[in-house]
Amino acid sequence: MEKEKETKQKLLKCALQEFSDKGYMKASLRNICKNAGVTTGALYFFFKDKDDLFRSLVSEPLAELERMIEGHFNEEVNISYLLKKGEIDISEIASEEGLEDDNAVAREVLKYLFKNKDIFDLLLTKAQGSSYENIADHMVAMAEKHYTGMYAVMKGYDSKRQITAEDKFIIHWISHDQIDIFIHILTHCKSFKEGEKQLKNMMAYMIGGWFAVINIK
Amino acid sequence: MEKEKETKQKLLKCALQEFSDKGYMKASLRNICKNAGVTTGALYFFFKDKDDLFRSLVSEPLAELERMIEGHFNEEVNISYLLKKGEIDISEIASEEGLEDDNAVAREVLKYLFKNKDIFDLLLTKAQGSSYENIADHMVAMAEKHYTGMYAVMKGYDSKRQITAEDKFIIHWISHDQIDIFIHILTHCKSFKEGEKQLKNMMAYMIGGWFAVINIK
Amino acid sequence: MEKEKETKQKLLKCALQEFSDKGYMKASLRNICKNAGVTTGALYFFFKDKDDLFRSLVSEPLAELERMIEGHFNEEVNISYLLKKGEIDISEIASEEGLEDDNAVAREVLKYLFKNKDIFDLLLTKAQGSSYENIADHMVAMAEKHYTGMYAVMKGYDSKRQITAEDKFIIHWISHDQIDIFIHILTHCKSFKEGEKQLKNMMAYMIGGWFAVINIK
Amino acid sequence: MEKEKETKQKLLKCALQEFSDKGYMKASLRNICKNAGVTTGALYFFFKDKDDLFRSLVSEPLAELERMIEGHFNEEVNISYLLKKGEIDISEIASEEGLEDDNAVAREVLKYLFKNKDIFDLLLTKAQGSSYENIADHMVAMAEKHYTGMYAVMKGYDSKRQITAEDKFIIHWISHDQIDIFIHILTHCKSFKEGEKQLKNMMAYMIGGWFAVINIK
DNA sequence: GATGAATGAGTGTTCATTCAT
DNA sequence: AATGAATGAACACTCATTCAT
DSSP, rough: HHHHHHHHHHHHHHHHHHHHHHHHOOOOHHHHHHHTOOOHHHHHHHOSSHHHHHHHHHHHHHHHHHHHHHHHHHHHHHEOOOOOOOTSSSSHHHHHHHHHHHHHHHHHHHHHHHTHHHHHHHHHHHHHTTTTTTTHHHHHHHHHHHHHHHHHHHHHSSSSOOOHHHHHHHHHHHHHHHHHHHHHHHHHOSSSSHHHHHHHHHHHHHHHHHHHHHHHH | OOOHHHHHHHHHHHHHHHHHHHHHHHHHHHHHHHHHHHHHHHHHHHSSHHHHHHHHHHHHHHHHHHHHHHHHHHHHHHHHHHHHHHHOOOHHSHHHHHHHHHHHHHHHHHHHHHHHHHHHHHHSSSBBBTTTTTTHHHHHHHHHHHHHHHHHHTTSSSSGOOOHHHHHHHHHHHHHHHHHHHHHHHHSSSSHHHHHHHHHHHHHHHHHHHHHHHHOO | OOHHHHHHHHHHHHHHHHHHHHHHOOEEEEEHHHHHHHHHHHHHHHOHHHHHHHHHHHHHHHHHHHHHHHHHHHHHHHHHHHHHTTSOOHHHHHHHHHHHHHHHHHHHHHHHHHHHHHHHHHHSOOOOOOOOTHHHHHHHHHHHHHHHHHHHHHHSSGGGOOOOOHHHHHHHHHHHHHHHHHHHHHOOOSHHHHHHHHHHHHHHHHHHHHHHHHHOO | OOOHHHHHHHHHHHHHHHHHHHHHHOOOHHHHHHHHTTTOOOHHHHHHHHHOOOOOOOOHHHHHHHHHHHHHHHHHHHHHHHHHHTTTHHHHHHSHHHHEEEEEEEEHHHHHHHTTHHHHHHHHOBBBTTTTTTTTHHHHHHOOOOOOOHHHHHHHHHSSGGOOOHHHHHHHOOOHHHHHHHHHHHHHSSSHHHHHHHHHHHHHHHHHHHHHHHOOO
């Protein structure tokens, strides 16, 4: 029971190393096997192909992350729902307390990212060539859906029909930026603690920008 | 003199196509030569290696762009200089006119990016594997220098010595975001005209975020 | 006793499928096992190697067929024996009734081939690379022995010694053609009934050819 | 001019050897290169892939052969045309002289087959797995077209519409057999001279069979 | 009876690069 | 200025087979 998994684990470990060092495309399966002290055939016993090996490294943490992100954006949708009902007002969200609430969710996400720092570094910066090479875009698309609703509410639109192509563009950008914030912290901070500090400022930046966009038009 | 350049130009044209289609790493020199109707030997007469071919495509437009960016940020430095002297105040920068001024410079950059859209698309999104794979980071670093000065002024710091690691981080992020705005527009808009429209909102977003960051702390 | 055989049968069934689809060489044992829901180790418990697996599919029906063919050609030898004795004459063999008699035996063979159509399709058209790749030649050799005797008689030779190299060649060809007739029907007709119809014409063709050869020389 | 082609010729020579020894599928490009004293890269300079290498060996002789076969069958169509006109009668074709005429054409084909014996051995018996693996079927189809017309005439059909499925079957068989005669001689005789002798008998066999089929129904 | 793991040699193919001519 | 030829190392991947458990 221990021995069986040893090889697979060694392979995964060496794959993580190789992919992280060279990126998906330049990574050599031969090299991974050599480092794991196994023949290439052994690798193909455990994994269908190069892409499957990569997926085995990232798919589970990614699935969990996606669940979290969905949760995150549902929080925000709730806020916009409340706004619609007139129960809280915009200034309250922008206040220190409002940001604290928002950050609480983002912090959860960030915590998880750092819990699997090496995996997410790999996924978000070394996946080019794999089936996950556009994973960030996928996340942006998730964010976009929710921000679109939120935007309509804050603009005081009666229906989403009022959203113009120009609106859509800036919503897409902000969604992109939100995801980029996470990536940026992950790749620039060594620990969650360090990242947490920066997150506060970055979220403030994003929300500041958000309101500027809402008001300017 | 004409004939020589013909081959080289054909090679550059086909290289642009191939690199743009497949990205630097997946691009095949064989294929470039085949499309140019030349043998690989000919390519190696004009270019040292694959990377040199790539560089030949982007280096000139890039150099020009870098000159422009320096200019852009010098503009902003000027603003911060004026602020220091107390001759204009922050609210003025955030006013419609202030934004207009700022946009004027950014528009110049954007105009140039679109003038060489295919080249900059290549450089900014297809360079992975080449010596320019981190070119965006380089631009960010350029932006960072100037934003650092600006930030100190707006914070009312006497000297740059007061800038903390946390300050540096957010400055780096904003610099990164500034560059990303250009890339985003370049890769999402078909023409300069279209991009120009979006730029206004995105700059508003960035400046809104900037002030949020200045004030929150 | 039931369970054991279940696996083996499943394996044989999936092997038949795989070999029939891809031919012996391109067939993958991995794939056979996967389809059978078993590991490769299991396969090697029942079968020595790839060739043994193939042989296990075809050996029994083949042995039975060979017995039949021997019988078939003994029938013909009987005819030649009778001829020798002058009790019937050649024109009688070529007559409708003579052909009917001959067809009766060939029909038996054909019936058996169709009874195991998938197996004999496999053996006769998909065996390249296996130890049976020349099985048709082997059958031809069987036919050849008997046709040689028949030929001598019809030619009015006193002894087989009179058979020349040229005679041998045409005997070999006719033997080859006889086997080919069976293969052709098997691979071109869907049912025994359909094949039976065609057999009549093909045997007429062969016998017509046979007499032409006898007389021309 | 000599040196350039040396490698390619060596490669072709070794490829012919390897393909002939092991058949297309089992042939190893590595081995071919090793025997030619070249690296695999060199092979890929001259040939697109394994199949292209095989095609380079056989395509030209094959094209020439196909021209000849067309000619052959056109001869036969001429005969059937004359028959239609009533200018010659069937017995004449079956006579020694008629066969001599027919054989003359077949001899030409056979002569060419032996002129490139090794190539056609390769093409007709070792092509499995290559794009020529069904080349014999292709030739049969060519023969079939012409035999169909001939058959209708000899049967005294007014139009080809009268040809039944059963007729078609036997025509297909005879076409197949015609091609097989060539293959058989090629693979069983060492020289054209030897083959020529056998051809006469085999053509007699075929024509004897042909008339038997025509009359029996 | 059968598994799960692993071997090791092999496959065809592609690559950037070099160099004599 | 450019060709045609060739290198040599690398690539991902597949295979039949083995064997301790």
